[in-house]
Amino acid sequence: MLILGIAGGTGSGKTTVVTQILNELPEDEVTVISQDSYYKRNDDLTYQERCHINFDHPNAIDFELLIDHIRHLKSGQSIEQPVYSFVTHNRVQDTVITHPKRVVIIEGILIFTDKQLRDLIDIKVFVHADSDERLIRRMKRDIQERGRDINEVLERYQTTLKPMHQEFIEPTKNYADLIIPNDTYNTVAIDIVRTVINERLYK
Numbered sequence: 001m002l003i004l005g006i007a008g009g010t011g012s013g014k015t016t017v018v019t020q021i022l023n024e025l026p027e028d029e030v031t032v033i034s035q036d037s038y039y040k041r042n043d044d045l046t047y048q049e050r051c052h053i054n055f056d057h058p059n060a061i062d063f064e065l066l067i068d069h070i071r072h073l074k075s076g077q078s079i080e081q082p083v084y085s086f087v088t089h090n091r092v093q094d095t096v097i098t099h100p101k102r103v104v105i106i107e108g109i110l111i112f113t114d115k116q117l118r119d120l121i122d123i124k125v126f127v128h129a130d131s132d133e134r135l136i137r138r139m140k141r142d143i144q145e146r147g148r149d150i151n152e153v154l155e156r157y158q159t160t161l162k163p164m165h166q167e168f169i170e171p172t173k174n175y176a177d178l179i180i181p182n183d184t185y186n187t188v189a190i191d192i193v194r195t196v197i198n199e200r201l202y203k
């Protein structure tokens with residue numbers, strides 16, 4: 001099994017890069033684990049309290065469960081991947097049965113902050129986009145898809161996203177084997193990732 005980690009700031013294009021990689025590989029050989037599925041359960045908090053959680057801090061992530069699941073997949077066992085709701089800011093009851101595949105892609109802003117998780121990842125990719133580009137993309141997404149208003153997005157960006165990015169996410173670029181500049185679509189980088197995966201899998 002080959003484990004690929006795709007990190008990078010919010011709006012950098014991680015999900016887009018994952019989709020591009022998926023398009024290059026046989027469907028039955030790849031599975032994706034999203035860090036977002038592993039936000040901690042917050043059943044004991046009210047909705048208002050959950051709105052104030054710092055989702056860009058490593059403490060928000062249930063790394064213990066995520067690492068446990070990656071180890072299970074590595075040893076050939078299926079897992080029940082949690083499902084997270086950005087509307088309620090909490091996990092839902094459903095889970096998705098995820099089977100081990102030859103390639104496992106883990107994607108998320110904070111995945112390189114945890115050493116145990118880093119050590120399980122064979123190829124670490126960091127997707128880079130300038131902060132203004134990421135802010136614009138994040139504003140569009142949160143307003144169009146997550147029901148937020150412009151003031152809410154800007155306030156959150158200034159008070160939480162930007163400082164957390166600088167403190168926790170940007171420094172993990174140093175762990176990357178490959179940095180993908182993604183201010184514009186980068187097909188060359190995707191070709192390189194595909195070549196590396198094929199090389200490792202079929203050598």
Ligand SMILES: Nc1ncnc2c1ncn2[C@@H]1O[C@H](COP(=O)(O)OP(=O)(O)O)[C@@H](O)[C@H]1O
Nearest residue numbers: 009010011012013014015016137182183184185
């Ligand atoms: N290279 C790019 N150029 C322009 N828009 C992009 C690019 N990559 C991603 N996007 C757009 O930016 C938004 C955020 O991308 P996404 O892949 O969801 O980022 P992330 O998963 O890192 O938060 C999406 O609307 C996506 O279509």
Ligand SMILES: O=c1ccn([C@@H]2O[C@H](COP(=O)(O)O)[C@@H](O)[C@H]2O)c(=O)[nH]1
Nearest residue numbers: 009010011055056085086089090108109
């Ligand atoms: O309930 C939540 C949980 C997280 N977020 C934000 O999501 C991004 C991470 O997702 P990307 O796809 O990488 O952008 C993170 O910046 C959190 O602030 C949220 O809005 N609500």
